[in-house]
Amino acid sequence: MSECPYDPFSPEVRVDWGPAYRQLRAECPVPHFDGFGDQGFWSAARYDDVRSLNVDIDTWTARDGSGPNHRDDPGPLNQDLPDRAPFRRLLTSGINTARAEQLEPAMLVETRSLLDEVDASRGFDLMMDFAVPLTSAMMATLMGISPEHEARPMWRGWAEVFMTSMQSEDPAEFTRATVEMYAFFKRELTARREAIEHADGGAGPDPVDFLTQLAVARRDGEHFAIADLANVAGAVFIGAQGTTASLIGNLGFRLLERRDRWEDVLAHRDLVPLAVEESLRFDPPVLGTFRSANADVVLGDVTIPAGGKVMSLFGSANRDEDRFCDGESFDIHRDPAQFRQHLTFGIGSHLCPGAPLGRMLGRVALNELLDRFPDLELAGPPGPHIEPFFVWGFSSLPVTAGPSPRPQPA
Ligand code: HEM
Secondary structure, three states, X not given: OOOOOOOOOOHHHHHOOHHHHHHHHHHOOOOEEOOOOOOOXXXXXXXXXXXXXXXXXXXXXOOOOOOOOOOOOOOHHHOOOOOOHHHHHHHHHHOOHHHHHHHXXXXXXXXXXXXXXXXXXXXXXXXHHHHHHHHHHHHHHHHOOOOOOOOHHHHHHHHHHHHHHOOOOOHHHHHHHHHHHHHHHHHHHHHHHHHHHOOOOOOOOOOOOHHHHHHHOEEOOEEOOHHHHHHHHHHHHHHHHHHHHHHXXXXXXXXXXXXXXXXXHHXXXXXXXXXXXXXXXXXXXXXXXXEEEOOOEEEOOEEEOOOOEEEEOHHHHOOOOOOOOOOOOOOOOOOHHHHOOOOOOOOOOOXXXXXXXXXXXXXXXXXXXXXXXXXXXXXXXXXXXXXXXXXXXXXXXXXXXXXXXXXXXX
8 A cells, every 4th residue: 555645635636636646656656645535545646557448348347436536426428338328328419529619719719709898907817707718718619508597607616516515425415406507408498398398399599509409319219318319418527527617717727827929929820729738737626526436446555445536636747757758847838749638638438529629719718818918927916726626727817918909800
């Protein structure tokens, strides 16, 4: 058993996990942390171990949930193959590159409208005034929920409670946190299904929105159960927003903390997608997800007992010296062959279906910030990192700029 003094909750690790992960990769690649629940959990720090944890689905399962606690109410997406395949298809048929391209014009309008509202010369919060409402707007557009919908003001609270409860040692808290959110999706899905059924000739709701796609989808000729669909919608709702907002904040921070980086991207707009990719690698919005061992298994030189939970340290894998040249440096000029090797969107059967949307929104947001506020700068230190401990993003990021010298796009 490993003796590494690794504590993922310690203030030092929460503020900057880079040095701790580097030490783990070098000295103790599969540490056990006993300060959580009855059994604690292990972590995998090296790229190859993280990869096998996610790809070797005979050995590892997400059945007990992808957080640190053990859940006995797995949703359809936590099932193993082949049971999860129909639900996975629901995701990938509705959330993909084509969907990202389709949403891009609407997201450009949202981005511009949010930036119209800020007074950059007085300063604004890049997270709360921009990244967070922008990702909420993306979710509303994707789902087909109007901005005026009475539930919209509750969304942020649902996501926060859900995420915080994922690090709770009491799994029942997880269930409680989801009740209101799932009830909302059940109502929306039922209404859409009924509207289609009563449409008499197909004049039902816009079939392009994701909730309608879910509501009308069939398996072997039969509709899916509304409760299962609500679970899939909830996974999308939670999976999309905090992550993409964190990408925008983390990216903005890395470019603004060193002026030459911002100027470089400002002068060479073809660097924007590379800057997005390097931010994803260097500052992954999801630091890690969890899998459980199906049976006793050796990972590295450590035996994980059946049922033991292991966290994939995506942040560590993404900086692994054996895979990334000078992986500890943020470098938007790195060899393009390395960019897409990062594991920020996971790998294997749970690979993030929203990656094209996340990348698109990161690109649109950065391009618009560069257009609108070429003089943007940090106006103070970022706020504390958001919870739980396995995500990575700022709660606030104060920025400022002079008045826009450029005409605003029509
Ligand atoms: C920068 C933004 C994003 C990051 C870093 C991210 C990260 C991840 C990661 C690491 C996983 C794998 C989880 C696991 O292995 O247990 C995942 C899965 C998932 N993501 Fe994302 N995500 C992002 C954006 C999105 C967006 C925009 C959506 C939807 C519109 C989305 C929906 C999902 C869903 C539904 C899953 C579960 C997939 C499955 O279990 O088959 N994500 N994401």
